[in-house]
Amino acid sequence: MKHEKLPSGASAETPAASPVVDEVEANWQRVVRRRSFLRGVGVAGAVALPAGKLFAQSNNGLSRGDAALLRFAAAIEFIEADLWQQYNELGGQVDHNDNPNPGNPAYIAALQNLDGDMPQYISDNTDDEISHRDFLNAYLKSKGAQPIDFRQFEILRPTKAAGALGNGRLTNLQKLTVDTSWYFRYRSTQNPDLGAKFPQLINIANQPAIPLQSTTGSSTFQAIANVAGIHFAYIEQGGSSLYPVLALKATSLEVLRILISIGGVEIDHFSLWHDKMGNAFAQPLAPLSDPTTGLTFLDFNNQANQHNAQLSAADQKAGGQMFQTNLIQPEPCQFLSPDLPACSVIRPTLSAGGGPMATVQSFIADGLFIGQDPHFLQQLMELASEAEAAHRENDN
Ligand SMILES: [Fe+2]
Numbered sequence: 001m002k003h004e005k006l007p008s009g010a011s012a013e014t015p016a017a018s019p020v021v022d023e024v025e026a027n028w029q030r031v032v033r034r035r036s037f038l039r040g041v042g043v044a045g046a047v048a049l050p051a052g053k054l055f056a057q058s059n060n061g062l063s064r065g066d067a068a069l070l071r072f073a074a075a076i077e078f079i080e081a082d083l084w085q086q087y088n089e090l091g092g093q094v095d096h097n098d099n100p101n102p103g104n105p106a107y108i109a110a111l112q113n114l115d116g117d118m119p120q121y122i123s124d125n126t127d128d129e130i131s132h133r134d135f136l137n138a139y140l141k142s143k144g145a146q147p148i149d150f151r152q153f154e155i156l157r158p159t160k161a162a163g164a165l166g167n168g169r170l171t172n173l174q175k176l177t178v179d180t181s182w183y184f185r186y187r188s189t190q191n192p193d194l195g196a197k198f199p200q201l202i203n204i205a206n207q208p209a210i211p212l213q214s215t216t217g218s219s220t221f222q223a224i225a226n227v228a229g230i231h232f233a234y235i236e237q238g239g240s241s242l243y244p245v246l247a248l249k250a251t252s253l254e255v256l257r258i259l260i261s262i263g264g265v266e267i268d269h270f271s272l273w274h275d276k277m278g279n280a281f282a283q284p285l286a287p288l289s290d291p292t293t294g295l296t297f298l299d300f301n302n303q304a305n306q307h308n309a310q311l312s313a314a315d316q317k318a319g320g321q322m323f324q325t326n327l328i329q330p331e332p333c334q335f336l337s338p339d340l341p342a343c344s345v346i347r348p349t350l351s352a353g354g355g356p357m358a359t360v361q362s363f364i365a366d367g368l369f370i371g372q373d374p375h376f377l378q379q380l381m382e383l384a385s386e387a388e389a390a391h392r393e394n395d396n
């Protein structure tokens, strides 16, 4: 894991690593030369322009819709890579590439209470997101499309807790309001694509998921590590829904292959974190209260805690299934029609609940962009609306 700021894809500054990269770079340079309108804005991948200004028509075999899908996916991966890198610095497995960085020992210890292998899993997840971002950007460039580069928005102050590096960040992990309704969604027999709604498992509002300079006390470190574990699953369940939504809009088979292949790994991540976060709500860690914030993690395997008045009548009826912490594989639910048998599926897979706009709105509500430049949000929303508008164009 390298800690220097990682540029998007095979940028002009990146040394060519292989003939393939050479070819990608040469192709990109040809495109850059062709596009005189880009000269005035610094080009060479350094400026993230609104997608709508770049694609008046198809280019190099990538339809406008497919380019929009991959550009939005690259934007999300850029965001994921930034937030995972922060988790990795503080709680990941340290290796020789970490310059050397010992992480934050109290945070690592608290994460390891969720699972002894947490640091390794965090580092692996970080590597995956960086690879998603860089692959998507390199592929876009190879097709003559503009990659995503948000480096100009790495402006947020990092935590000053021990272990964090000093560079600016794209995402804010210090005041998260984590949506935990996905926990009920994956235990329910109801499907949000058919209108089902789910309450929060636990109300996490304005909480850090990484230690702050002022953080002290083992219970507070544990609460922060618990929030992180829940946030990991929240982020990856989002990717698990987003990629199928994007795939359903793809025109070329190769773009479809990219989307379902990366999407499968997001699901793999989600499943892992779903398992680990459950340990925050099970003995011996639970029950636990953060003495500074009052945030409380109940033992959800205790029948006395297996109730939530906001659950729907059907979900109330399901009883302990809605809470049991080792039910980490999706319960069969309604799919396509209530008249068909229940099916164990990713949900939602419709754009209204899991698509590009929904994803951006959810990330904003999460607090990831607190303090960010409004221009960043504007660019992100433009990318989302381009991807939202994409649709499958033929039967290739
Ligand atoms: Fe990813």
Ligand SMILES: [Fe+2]
Binding pocket: 080, 129, 235, 236, 239, 266, 269
């Ligand atoms: Fe991910």
